[in-house]
Amino acid sequence: MKLFIEIEISPDEIPLANELFRTLRSLTEHVRTRDLPKLFRILIARLEDGNHLDQVAAEITTLLSENGWSETIYDDLFGAFTSVVFNQELVVRQQSVVPFMLLLPRLPEPAQTKVRDALLPKVLKHLTVKRPVEASRMDFFNHAEAFAALVNLEFVSTSGAITTIIALLRKPENRCAAVTMLGKTVELCLPQLTEKCDPNALAELNAALQNVTEDAFKYDINYIEDSMGWSRPQPPVSLDSTRVSSLQSSGEPKKGLVDGPTGLYAVESFLGHRQTVFAMAFDDKRNQLISGGKDGTLIAWTTDGQISETVEMARHYACSMDIHPSLQTLLVCGVAKEEASGPAGSRLLPPPCIVSYGSNGRGWKEQGLLSKETSKLVSCIKAMGGSEHAFVTGETVHTNGMEGGGQRLDERVCYYDIQNSSSFSSLQPVRQYAEHEDLITCVCLFPPNSNLFLSGSRDFTVRVWDRRVDRCIGLFGTVGKSGRLQAHDAMITCLDASDTNMILSAGMDTRILRWDFRTLSNQGGCGPVSTLQLDDSAVLKVALGGSPSTAAVSTLRGLYLVDFALSRPIARLADPFKDNRRIGRYHDLKWAGNRSILYAAGDDMRIDVYSLR
Incomplete structure (x- = not known):
């Protein structure tokens, strides 16, 4: 005999649902959850205000362990994570993706490695799409911040991040994304950049940035250079010169x-x-x-x-x-x-x-x-x-x-x-x-x-x-x-x-x-x-x-x-x-x-x- 139980729960009731799953499994091992992706999405969305990180990580760990640690469940988790993190509604609301990214180091293995290894190629694929210099950053802002967060969490090395950004800065069709990536990386990873990076790599990055002269990036460049302590050569001026002001x-x-x-x-x-x-x-x-x-x-x-x-x-x-x-x-x-x-x-x-x-x-x-x-x-x-x-x-x-x-x-x-x-x-x-x-x-x-x-x-x-x-x-x-x-x-x-x-x-x-x-x-x-x-x-x-x-x-x-x-x-x-x-x-x-x-x-x-x- 097969018994189907359909339960509709709110996000706050997920801990109770896990208790129910454990109770049912005490009777039989043949218990499966039909809509795990939806459960994952609900849980991950709760991370927006940064107040439930440990609880959400624990509940996801429970769902993973209770449902068999299969490749399918890892795909479900990754799909749910990216659907939340790369939702453009976050950009509209000026919501950072960092609170969601902080979940990654709290995932159990092998889920952490699988999600991390799938996430970086997805991020880079989106950031390397050819775009005009004046492209709307709403299309890739979350991906740029996710890239910087991966560097901050040391899932991506600073040297590797710098090499990638330099390569993209040199291509006009990737420059808009590259400048955004660099700005977010400076914002989230400034101590890592200034204290742990090879000075030669930073000099090469500075040189690549010097060649970015489009007006669309003026504010980004000012922020990056001021944060890094860089300055670009200015023409000599006198106090009454119209070039000063x-x-x-x-x-x-x-x-x-x-x-x-x-x-x-x-x-x-x-x-x-x-x-x-x-x-x-x-x-x-x-x-x-x-x-x-x-x-x-x-x-x-x-x-x-x-x-x-x-x-x-x-x-x-x-x-x-x-x-x-x-x-x-x-x-x-x-x-x-x-x-x-x-x-x-x-x-x-x-x-x-x-x-x-x-x-x-x-x-x-x-x-x-x-x-x-x-x-x-x-x-x-x-x-x-x-x-x-x-x-x-x-x-x-x-x-x-x-x-x-x-x-x-x-x-x-x-x-x-x-x-x-x-x-x-x-x-x-x-x-x-x-x-x-x-x-x-x-x-x-x-x-x-x-x-x-x-x-x-x-x-x-x-x-x-x-x-x-x-x-x-x-x-x-x-x-x-x-x-x-x-x-x-x-x-x-x-x-x-x-x-x-x-x-x-x-x-x-x-x-x-x-x-x-x-x-x-x-x-x-x-x-x-x-x-x-x-x-x-x-x-x-x-x-x-x-x-x-x-x-x-x-x-x-x-x-x-x-x-x-x-x-x-x-x-x-x-x-x-x-x-x-x-x-x-x-x-x-x-x-x-x-x-x-x-x-x-x-x-x-x-x-x-x-x-x-």
């Missing part, structure tokens, strides 16, 4: 970098952080700087560079921060530390958070932690001015609504009023604006009107919001190639605004745009007052200060002071430190001392101090 006003090219009586001069560096510094805030009341970065430490500095206080974030690090000056509250966006993932690499990452610190007269003390359980990221934060205890954030939020009951990611600008809740930990947004279509990278206030604020995004738009209104009240920009209004041609990285209706935006398209708020309309369509391009590299940060019309500007290649008072902006490169050391990429800039002192922080873990004179 390409400026435009009303669409016409203007002369560039000029010498002038006012500039930024390197003074000293504060040392204390152990990893990259992402964010700073200046407390005018106590005349101190607060910085935070990848090491999870918040440091309060005196103006002469002494550490007056350190605050350890238990499970997060700061990616953005701001101070509410009248209420003496420090607000910090927290990203989960990798080491907070639990023992034995279980990667039980805590959700992102917003932390409020209060000044008790002697130091900063945590007042509350808002855990954002339904969010993937809180990317930026800005405290509202005046006596109102409110702030705005940019957030990536998990929402239901996809077919099949899955989740999607929504990008939201959130407005919070702390007085609306009895405790900070239970705070909910008063308003959520969901009109951005991609990651919200920055928010800023509009000083002439305390009800207004702005946001910039990876969707190329700058939007204006009114906390009293439940929708966007205007956009800056003109109609782009897509047929939609956009401010930039690539991701916007930063915004700042003055009390004279001047707004600055900058981004990965290497441009800094000046806007006049008075030209804004509900329908958008207003062009910039001026356009500035400094050194052909992406702009990381702009910070208005020094005078009502000047701003410090950080790019991938340098630090500048720019005067936007005229229709032809005037820019000057910051004077270097006396030892002529190469400055790190500055992720944040903060003015202090009546805006005569500039603090700059970034990749080299220092807080560099510049004076304006």
Whole structure:
């Protein structure tokens, strides 16, 4: 007699299903699971947030052992793995494939070897397809990241990876994939490349990259060269040469970098952080700087560079921060530390958070932690001015609504009023604006009107919001190639605004745009007052200060002071430190001392101090 049992289970019930299989096998050995590929796919898909790695690995091991370790079952596992990892929906949602790749070293043998040996040829076959230089990277981005992850996991040797990338860089039809592979390999495997590679191989790789000159790869090349400490030869220029800086006003090219009586001069560096510094805030009341970065430490500095206080974030690090000056509250966006993932690499990452610190007269003390359980990221934060205890954030939020009951990611600008809740930990947004279509990278206030604020995004738009209104009240920009209004041609990285209706935006398209708020309309369509391009590299940060019309500007290649008072902006490169050391990429800039002192922080873990004179 044959007995067929059909059971429909959800992902959370798979452990119970395995218990059922074991019970049935205690009665007979002739028990088979019909839809193992589907079970594998369900399990592997649970790895997306990195919180179930050990559990999923254990359940897959059980399924393998309970179903006979056959060649067919290995094929089922490989097919399920690749269907999840190479699903383009991951690219649309900006989801990394790395959490899925971490399953490979946890698979039992011989499954680990079989999946690994089948995966690499599949990845390389897809990456070596002939494509135009301008090809959409969505078609192969996951494969490039999977390749880099295999190098990181030491399933592919760094020397072999370099040889492959060099060969592809030299072929125009493979160059787009090769540059993407190299960028992801630098991102995921930088210590392996810089510490374990043959210097001759790295020199050959650098030489191959020098021959990549297409504009489409400008940002990739800047990132790779800055990360590796490489630089390509630059033609000699003088301070008043148009080759140093390409400026435009009303669409016409203007002369560039000029010498002038006012500039930024390197003074000293504060040392204390152990990893990259992402964010700073200046407390005018106590005349101190607060910085935070990848090491999870918040440091309060005196103006002469002494550490007056350190605050350890238990499970997060700061990616953005701001101070509410009248209420003496420090607000910090927290990203989960990798080491907070639990023992034995279980990667039980805590959700992102917003932390409020209060000044008790002697130091900063945590007042509350808002855990954002339904969010993937809180990317930026800005405290509202005046006596109102409110702030705005940019957030990536998990929402239901996809077919099949899955989740999607929504990008939201959130407005919070702390007085609306009895405790900070239970705070909910008063308003959520969901009109951005991609990651919200920055928010800023509009000083002439305390009800207004702005946001910039990876969707190329700058939007204006009114906390009293439940929708966007205007956009800056003109109609782009897509047929939609956009401010930039690539991701916007930063915004700042003055009390004279001047707004600055900058981004990965290497441009800094000046806007006049008075030209804004509900329908958008207003062009910039001026356009500035400094050194052909992406702009990381702009910070208005020094005078009502000047701003410090950080790019991938340098630090500048720019005067936007005229229709032809005037820019000057910051004077270097006396030892002529190469400055790190500055992720944040903060003015202090009546805006005569500039603090700059970034990749080299220092807080560099510049004076304006």
